[in-house]
Amino acid sequence: xxxxxxxxxxxxxxxxxxxxxxxxxxxxxxxxxxxxxxxxxxxxxxxxxxxxxxxxxxxxxxxxxxxxxxxxxxxxxxxxxxxxxxxxxxxxxxxxxxxxxxxxxxxxxxxxxxxxxxxxxxxxxxxxxxxxxxxxxxxxxxxxxxxxxxxxxxxxxxxxxxxxxxxxxxxxxxxxxxxxxxxxxxxxxxxxxxxxxxxxxxxxxxxxxxxxxxxxxxxxxxxxxxxxxxxxxxxxxxxxxxxxxxxxxxxxxxxxxxxxxxxxxxxxxxxxxxxxxxxxxxxxxxxxxxxxxxxxxxxxxxxxxxxxxxxxxxxxxxxxxxxxxxxxxxxxxxxxxxxxxxxxxxxxxxxxxxxxxxxxxxxxxxxxxxxxxxxxxxxxxxxxxxxxxxxxxxxxxxxxxxxxxxxxxxxxxxxxxxxxxxxxxxxxxxxxxxxxxxxxxxxxxxxxxxxxxxxxxxxxxxxxxxxxxxxxxx
Numbered sequence: 001x002x003x004x005x006x007x008x009x010x011x012x013x014x015x016x017x018x019x020x021x022x023x024x025x026x027x028x029x030x031x032x033x034x035x036x037x038x039x040x041x042x043x044x045x046x047x048x049x050x051x052x053x054x055x056x057x058x059x060x061x062x063x064x065x066x067x068x069x070x071x072x073x074x075x076x077x078x079x080x081x082x083x084x085x086x087x088x089x090x091x092x093x094x095x096x097x098x099x100x101x102x103x104x105x106x107x108x109x110x111x112x113x114x115x116x117x118x119x120x121x122x123x124x125x126x127x128x129x130x131x132x133x134x135x136x137x138x139x140x141x142x143x144x145x146x147x148x149x150x151x152x153x154x155x156x157x158x159x160x161x162x163x164x165x166x167x168x169x170x171x172x173x174x175x176x177x178x179x180x181x182x183x184x185x186x187x188x189x190x191x192x193x194x195x196x197x198x199x200x201x202x203x204x205x206x207x208x209x210x211x212x213x214x215x216x217x218x219x220x221x222x223x224x225x226x227x228x229x230x231x232x233x234x235x236x237x238x239x240x241x242x243x244x245x246x247x248x249x250x251x252x253x254x255x256x257x258x259x260x261x262x263x264x265x266x267x268x269x270x271x272x273x274x275x276x277x278x279x280x281x282x283x284x285x286x287x288x289x290x291x292x293x294x295x296x297x298x299x300x301x302x303x304x305x306x307x308x309x310x311x312x313x314x315x316x317x318x319x320x321x322x323x324x325x326x327x328x329x330x331x332x333x334x335x336x337x338x339x340x341x342x343x344x345x346x347x348x349x350x351x352x353x354x355x356x357x358x359x360x361x362x363x364x365x366x367x368x369x370x371x372x373x374x375x376x377x378x379x380x381x382x383x384x385x386x387x388x389x390x391x392x393x394x395x396x397x398x399x400x401x402x403x404x405x406x407x408x409x410x411x412x413x414x415x416x417x418x419x420x421x422x423x424x425x426x427x428x429x430x431x432x433x434x435x436x437x438x439x440x441x442x443x444x445x446x447x448x449x450x451x452x453x454x455x456x457x458x459x460x461x462x463x464x465x466x467x468x469x470x471x472x473x474x
Contacts, residue, residue: 022143023324023328024328024331024332025147025379027328027329027332028332028335028376028379028380029379029380029382029383030383031383031384032267032269032288032384033267034383035290036288036290039290039292039325039329042292042321042325043292045069045072046069046318046321046322046325047065047066047069047298047318048294048295048298048299048315048318048319048322049292049293049294049295049322049325049326050292050293050294050295050298051291051292051293052291052293063301063302063305063306066302066315067311070311070314120258121149121151121153121188121255121258122146122147122149124184124258125146125149125180125183125188126143126146128183128184129142129143129146129179129180129183132179132182132183133179137168137172138172138175138176138179140166141166141168141172141173141175141176142176142179142180144162144166145162145173145176145177145180145189146180147375148162148375149188149189149255150255150378151255151256151382152253152254152255152256153185153187153188153189153190153196153253153254153255153256154189154190154191154192154196154253154255155177155189155190155191156191157374157375159173159174159177165373177189181199185251185254185255185257185258186199186200186203186251186254187199187200187250187251187252187254188254188255193218193252194215194216194218196250196252196254197215197247197250197252198212198215200250200251200254201215201246201250206246210233210234210235210239210243211233211243211246213232213233213234214229214232214233214240214243214244214247217229217232220232221244221247226240266385266392266393266394267285267287267288267385267392268285268288268385268386268387268392269284269285269288269336269340269384269385269386269395270282270283270284270285270336270337270340270384270385270386270387270395271283271284271285271386271387271388272340272344272351272386272387272388273351273388273389274351274352274389280344280348280351282337282340282341282344283337284333284336284337285387289333290329292325292326292329293326294319294322294323294326299315299319302315303315335372335376335380336380336384338370338372339366339370339372339377339380339381339395340386340395342366342369342370343361343366343386343395343398345369346359346361346365346366346369347359347361347398350398351388351389351390354390354415357412358398358400358411358412358415359412360400361398361399361400362399363377363378363381363399380395381395381396381399382395382396386398397411410454413439413444413446413450413454414454414457414458416439416442416444417435417439417451417454417455417458417460418458418460420435420438420439421435421455421460421466424466429463429466429467430463431463432448432449432451432452432455432462432463433448433451434463435451435455436448436450436451439451
C-alpha cells in the first residue's frame with residue numbers, strides 16, 4: 001500500500017467565546033457601584049469617551065491631550081478593552097494587534113484590577129480552566145459552563161440543552177463538566193446536593209460504597225430514619241453516626257465562599273410605581289446609569305491631525321473600545337429594564353398589596369416570557385435592586401418557589417403566618433396546626449410541619465413558649 005500525499009476537506013464545528021462576549025457578561029452582572037468604578041477608569045484612560053452630554057460650549061480636548069493619554073496608557077502598559085471589529089467603511093477600520101489580540105485572561109485581570117476586589121467564583125474557575133487544558137474547544141465549553149453556575153456553585157441546566165445550544169456533542173459537555181468538578185472549591189459544578197457531597201468525599205478518599213448509599217438516600221437523612229439507613233448502608237449505629245458527622249463537615253454550597261459581601265444600603269437600579277390608571281410605571285433609576293458617549297467630533301479632529309502609524313493605531317484602538325463600551329452599556333440597561341418589566345407584570349399584586357400578594361416566580365418562567373436564557377436572567381438579577389413605594393428590595397427577592405398545593409410564594413406564606421401570630425388573642429395562642437387550618441380556610445394549603453419551619457425561620461417561639469411568656473407578663 002503506497003503512501004501518497006493527498007488533500008482532504010473536512011467540515012468541523014468550533015466554539016469561540018470572544019473577549020467581547022466575556023466582557024459583556026461581566027458587565028451585565030456588576031452592581032451599579034462596581035459599574036460606576038469600572039466606567040470611571042475607562043473615562044480616565046480613553047480620551048474618546050466623555051461623560052454626560054457633548055455640549056458646544058464644553059472645553060475642547062486638543063491633539064496634545066490625546067498624545068498625553070497615549071503616553072500615559074503606554075507607560076502603564078494598559079490596553080483598551082477590545083470591542084467588536086468595525087464594519088467595512090466605519091471609522092477606525094484599520095486592524096490593530098492591541099485591540100484584537102488581548103486574551104481573555106488579560107481582560108479578566110483588567111476587570112479585577114479596576115474593581116479592586118477579590119476574585120469572583122467565575123474568575124477563580126476560569127483561571128483553573130486555562131491551566132487545566134489547552135484544548136480551545138474544551139475551554140470554550142468549560143467557560144460556558146462556568147458562567148452558567150449559580151452563586152452556590154451548582155449547574156442546574158440540563159446538559160443536553162447546553163449541548164444543543166452550543167451545537168456540540170453531549171460528550172463534550174460532560175467532559176468539560178467533569179474537568180470543572182476537579183477544580184477548587186471542591187464540590188463546584190455539581191448538579192445536585194448528593195453529587196456536590198460525593199465530589200468532596202471523593203477528594204478526601206472517603207467515597208466508599210456505604211457512603212455512596214447514604215448519599216443516594218439523603219431524604220432518609222432529612223427524616224432522621226436511622227434504622228432504615230443502617231440497613232441500607234450495612235453498618236451499625238456507631239458507623240452511621242461517624243458517616244453523618246463526616247457529611248456535616250462538608251460544604252453544601254461551595255460557591256458561596258466567593259459571593260461578595262452584601263451592601264448595607266440598597267440603591268435601586270429600577271423604580272416601579274403604581275399609576276393612577278391602574279398600570280405600573282417601570283423605569284431605570286437615572287442616578288445609577290452611567291452616561292458616557294463616544295466623542296465622534298473629537299475623533300474626527302484627531303484623525304485628521306495624526307501622521308504616525310503608531311498614533312493612528314492607538315486612535316483606532318480607542319475608537320473600537322469606546323464604541324463597544326457605549327453599545328454594551330445600552331444593551332445592559334435595556335436587558336435590566338426588560339427583566340424588571342416582566343417581574344412587575346408577574347408580581348403586579350405585590351406592588352399594590354404588599355408581601356402577602358407575592359406569587360411563586362422562577363428565573364425560568366421570566367426567561368421564557370421575555371425570550372432570554374435563564375442564565376442571562378440570573379446575571380441580570382444579581383447585585384441589582386428594585387425601588388418601590390414599600391421600600392427597596394433585592395431583585396432576587398421577587399423569586400421563590402410555590403408552597404403547598406396553592407399558587408402562593410413561600411415569602412407570602414411566611415408573611416401571613418407572622419400576621420396571624422401578631423394578631424393572636426392573649427387567651428388563645430395559635431398552635432402550628434391551628435395556623436395551618438386558618439391558612440387552609442384562606443385557600444393556602446400548607447402542612448403543619450411547614451408552618452413550624454416557617455415560624456422558626458421567622459424566629460417566632462412555639463405556641464407553648466408564647467403561652468409561658470404571656471403568663472409571666474400577666
